[in-house]
Amino acid sequence: EAGVAQSPRYKIIEKRQSVAFWCNPISGHATLYWYQQILGQGPKLLIQFQNNGVVDDSQLPKDRFSAERLKGVDSTLKIQPAKLEDSAVYLCASSSSRGLNGELFFGEGSRLTVL
């Protein structure tokens, strides 16, 4: 079974530029998550989708971050304009059970460096 796919693996941009990350979850998983992991910290939930609807985006900085999950499968996370503090690994995860009593499957992450 294929795992969660993310791209790009690495991205370096200058502040005020924009960047987009892509995620393809495990086939059949209805729930998709984007986490931000700053170096030395635990993953912080940015947004959670159930199919193509947003379940939680309370921690998403909506003035600069946006995410969509068209057709309830792939998802894109965009940052525009980027700030220095956005330097982090962006992890995508999926689950079959809305996270309730179930395992989250993570991709390898997209590492963003903002200069």
Add this chain to the structure above:
Amino acid sequence: GENVEQHPSTLSVQEGDSAVIKCTYSDSASNYFPWYKQELGKGPQLIIDIRSNVGEKKDQRIAVTLNKTAKHFSLHITETQPEDSAVYFCADPGAATGGFKTIFGAGTRLFVKA
């Protein structure tokens, strides 16, 4: 709101010794308690989990114990090996209005010295 505290933040043990990591949560409605392992350059991966109807679960060299009264659960690794060196996260899926969101602890960096 939801809160997950994990300690120690760093743990160094000799190969063959045991390691214990403790996690404290605040959401009384929580009934599922997972532990994830993250190796360098990879995403976290579930290694063991426990549900609230049991107090302990074992899988070879790893075990998780749960104390719902005190709201904490612990990861136990016995006979540690160098490949156990990684960052370990506890998580609390919790019960939040409108859905369930998995909150992670800050992580414990485990070093196993050969």
